[in-house]
Amino acid sequence: MDFNAGQRLNLPLNPSLSSATITGRNFPEQNCSKTVTFEEALVVVDDLVFTKTGRRLSEAEITVLKGTWNDCDYEEIAENSPYSLNYLQRRLAPQLWDVLSATIGNGERVYKKNLRNFLELVTPKKYHTQTAPSAKQVPPPPSNDSLQFIGGQPPDISSFYGRVQELADLEELVTKQRCISLIGVPGVGKSALAAKLIAILSVKSQPRFDYFLWKSVSHAPLVQDLVAELIEQIQTVEPSLNLNLPEYTQGRIAVLIKQLQSRRFLLVLDEFDALFQKNNFEQRLEYETFFRRLLEDQHESCLLLTGRVFPNEFDSLIRAKRSIQYIKIKGLDADAAMQLLAAQGLTNPQKCHDLIRTYSGNPLELETVGERINYFFGGNTEIFFENQTTFVSSEIEAMLDKMFTQVLSKIQRQIMIYLANEIASNSQPISFVKLLTNMNQRDKASLSTSKLVKALEKLERLSLLESIKHPITKEITFTLQPVIKKYILTDPQGFVHTSDALPTLAIAS
Incomplete structure (x- = not known):
C-alpha cells in the first residue's frame, strides 16, 4: 500500500498484480475477449475481494485465475507455476471458488467453467474497449477522499x-x-x-x-x-x-x-x-x-x-x-502458514508442517528459512530436509542477546537454560512442580515458590516461554520454541552460560 505522508490514502493494486507478474506465467492466450482483458477483470475482482474479506488475492490464486481465464486445466496451470497440482486443485481452488461465489456470484456458484463469464460481467463498462489497453492504462481503484x-x-x-x-x-x-x-x-x-x-x-x-x-x-x-x-x-x-x-x-x-x-x-x-x-x-x-x-x-x-x-x-x-x-500476537495458523510457504515454492505438506511447528508459524522466520532453502539448496526441499537444521534469524538472535545481557535476572536465565536442557533430552513440556523441585536440586539452594512464579510470569510476558494448561487436570506445563531452545544450547555469543548460570547438557543441530 502507498502510505506517503500527507497524501490521501489510496488503495493501489496489489503489487502481485503487476503486468510482469501476470504475464510471467507461460499460459497460452486462448479465446481472448475483445472487450475486456484479464488484467482489467483482475483489477476489479481483486478490489471486490478486498472489500469483502479485507485481503488481496494471493499470487497462487492469481495463477489459478489466469490459467482458468486462458482455458487451461489444473495440470497446465501447475506445470507453468511454482505450485504443486495437489495444492492448487485440492487445497487452494475450492477455497477460491467459495470466496468468489460469495463476492461476485450474485447467488450462484462460481467455479472453473463459468469463472470467465462472471469476471466479464462484474467488470465495469468503462473498461470495455475494442482495443484492449495495456496494463499501465488500467485505472486504479477509486480512492476514498474522506480519509x-x-x-x-x-x-x-x-x-x-x-x-x-x-x-x-x-x-x-x-x-x-x-x-x-x-x-x-x-x-x-x-x-x-x-x-x-x-x-x-x-x-x-x-x-x-x-x-x-x-x-x-x-x-x-x-x-x-x-x-x-x-x-x-x-x-x-x-x-x-x-x-x-x-x-x-x-x-x-x-x-x-x-x-x-x-x-x-x-x-x-x-x-x-x-x-x-x-x-x-x-x-x-x-x-x-x-x-x-x-x-x-x-x-x-x-x-x-x-x-x-x-x-x-x-x-x-x-x-x-x-x-x-x-x-x-502468535504465529500464523497452519493454513495461512502453508500459503506463505507455498508462495515460496515449498509444497510438501508434511515437511511444511514440520517447518511451521519449528518456527511456531512466525511469518518472518518462515520467509527466512524459505529463502535459504531456495538460495542454498536450489529450492530442492528434499535435500534440505535430509540435512535439516534450525535457523535462528538475526532479529531473534539480537532480541535474545539483549534479553540475556540486559533484561533477565539470574533466576530467569537459569529457568531458560534448565528448560532448554530438559526439552532437548525428552522433548516434553516441564510441569511447574518438576521445575521447582529439579531447579532446587541442581542449584543446591532453596528457590521459593513465589520467586519462581514471578520469574515465570516475567518470562511469559517477554514471550520467551510458553505455558500449556492440560484440559482435564488443569496442570500447567512450560516449553520453549525450538528457535529459542537452539539459541540457548548453542549460545552463539557466549551470553547465556555465564558463571552464575547452569551448565548445558546438549548442543542443538
Missing part, C-alpha cells in the same frame, strides 16, 4: 496471509477501546497486522476514523519531542488546529488531546515498548503520565500500540480499569 493518512511508512502488506479472526476482533475493539496493544516476538507480524487493519478500515462506507497516523518510536524520543512531532503532523492536514506549541510537556500534551478531540484519529505508535526500555526513571514516569492522560481524557480517537513487551507501567492502568486492551 487521509499522515505520518511514517507502515510495512508492506502485499503478501499478507491469514489473521482473519484477529482482524475481525480488532475491527470491533477499535470501536470500544481507547487503546489497543499488540504484543509479540520479532517477526510475528504485529506491525503488518496494524497496517492491514488500517487498509480494511479505510474502505468502510461509514468510516470510524477521519485520519490514520503512523509513527515509529523505536528510537525512543523524549516525551516532549514525540508530542511536538505528533502535533505538527496533525496540523499538516488540519491547519485550523494550528495552536501555539507550549514550552512545557504537559501543555503540549493538552494541545495534542484537543486535536484528538476535534477529529477521530487512529494513532499507531509502532515499537512503543522502546519508550520504556531506557533506565531513565524520570522519562519512564513521564511516558506513563502521557499515556494515562490519553486514556483518561475524553476523545473519540484510538491508540494502537505495537511492541515486543507490555511495559510494567501499564499494569496500573489495567488495574484502574482504563480503556486498554492487551493482545498477544
